[in-house]
Amino acid sequence: MKELFVILIGAMFIENFVLSKFLGICPFLGVSQKTSTALGMSGAVVFVMTLSSAATYLVNDLLLKPNDLEYLQTIAFILVIAALVQFVEIVLKKLVPPLYKALGIYLPLITTNCAVLGSALINVDPERNYSLLEAIFFGFSAGLGFTMALILFSGIRERLETCDIPESFKGMPIALIAASLVSVAFVGFAGLVIQ
């Protein structure tokens, strides 16, 4: 249990994917204008990250490692994630239409998201030496960390909408500055060591 808690805190705060690893910046800036769309996107990310962590871990363990093909991880994982997301989409459409509607456009959008690929690659890092369960939990926690960052930031951006911002900073520039400030705040977690 303790190991899982360490992974949760680590993935959410200390190595938050968006704010300290700078993965998944594209959806972070793209869909953070409204909290409702941010929630939809985050839901899809948590879902896909958890599933892809399991699938890529198994592919790595059963196929790549025995053949000494670790250098193929990136390309193999892209393949696995893309196929998995497609498959999940087809299945959801048939079996769980409400969930399919809720995730909507975001599910296919994150097929090639670097945060998803990043979590798969970090999972199989030999230094971490995760078991399958730990790897899945890491993927899930990283998704939660992404959710937290996205919702925090969408709150800030909703406030920015009504602020009096200098003309040249309106829109994306002020969003980038705000993002960097949030990121600086998360540097504070970098020194946290949990054993």
Added chain:
Amino acid sequence: MSIIVPVAVISGLGLFFGIGLAYASKVFEVKADERVEKIKELLPGANCGACGYSGCDGFAEAIVNEGVPSNKCPVSSKEILSAISDVMGLEEGDVSQMVARVICQGTWTNADMKYVYDGIHDCHAANQLAGGMSQCYYGCIGLGSCQHACPFDAIEMINGLAHIIPEKCKGCGICVAECPKGIIKMVPVLTGYTVLCANHEKGGIAKKNCKVSCIGCMKCQKVCPNDAIMVKEFLAEIDFTKCVNCGKCAEVCPQSTIHDAMHERFPYEPQPQEAKI
């Protein structure tokens, strides 16, 4: 030899996923109503939202699943609408294409300013301040809110008056909803002569407010051979179902308020008369 294993692994994975996905898409196939696809192709695809649905896709689904009449799409031509009705196997509704028309000629030269407006460049904002800066309370404010709202780029602002370019107007009605003064009206596409004024003030006041306002003199009502014109509350109104576009009303109008708006695009501006000595 060493290159064969990685190539085999990756292509094997690819093949496996490819076959797996193809198989899954067969097993988990969701039967979509093919009529939705057909209607989607027929609709203009501009996603203007004038039908009240999220876009052409949403509208196509609503036609099939909820039985919404296809003529809610104001953009489609008559042929397209009847083609959609054919797909649905229904009688076509009463479809007539409409275009938007600004019923005002109150340019900044025709209607004087009450005050100098220096605020946000938006008609709604200006409308909050005593109904806009134009002398005429009913007329065009001229800050172009309709122009910004138009998805087809069919509105241009000239000298503080909105103009709808008839060739570009698709009749989606977005500008009608946008105008705070309500002076954009949907008219049948073949309508020519229109009363280009919305001022309900009595003649004297209306004339003071704007050089080309309707003063309710009844001349057009009397001259109309088809009884298509009625003056209500000091403002002439043309019943487009009766109007035959003869143009007699425009000839007698002392204020140059009635124009063939289909062919004359620019507002009439009376030339300054020489001072009488």
